[in-house]
Amino acid sequence: MTTDDERDALARELLRLSLPELVDVLRRVLPAHAEHGTTMPSTLVLAEVSRPPGGDSSSAQPFIEAVAWPDRDYYDGDFGPNAANLEQGSCPDCGLEATSTAKLAFCPLCGTLCRLT
Template structure:
């Protein structure tokens, strides 16, 4: 078991990472918390949430953060540009975002081509 100080130190290290490196670390951790029971599968994922304060169409936009396709990027994490690439998972039909145009859905692992 870790202490509050241990967790705070870890949080400080994670907060210091650029987004693409933080996403890569979480890609290695979050899948360990998947569960299957009663015919359902649940998974922890990272999401990017945007609130639009628009008079015509206000609302919340939630996108799952897709893992960059490291094979496509020669083992690297893709461009260091923030979460600017968007699209849909062709299998889950969920909205995803990534720093890379080629990424994998964090829920099902399907390759996604983002724009």
């Protein structure tokens, strides 16, 4: 167990990372917390949540996309050409709506390679 001070120090370190670097770190951590042995398997994922502009924000239905992990092998160890979650689409296998910093990224739910636009 860590202390609040230790978690605060880790949070400060994570804040220094660019968005693609943060996504890469979380890709290494979140899947380790998946629960496969239950009757309803679950996976922790990073998500991007947005609302349509204008109107009453309390009644507007948010749009949620899971953050897909960039295919770093394809990008020679890099994160792809963009520095923000600008690429969007759905996983061809499980249908999860996904967003990523790269056009080629892995679905965080099933691991399928997604071609995002």
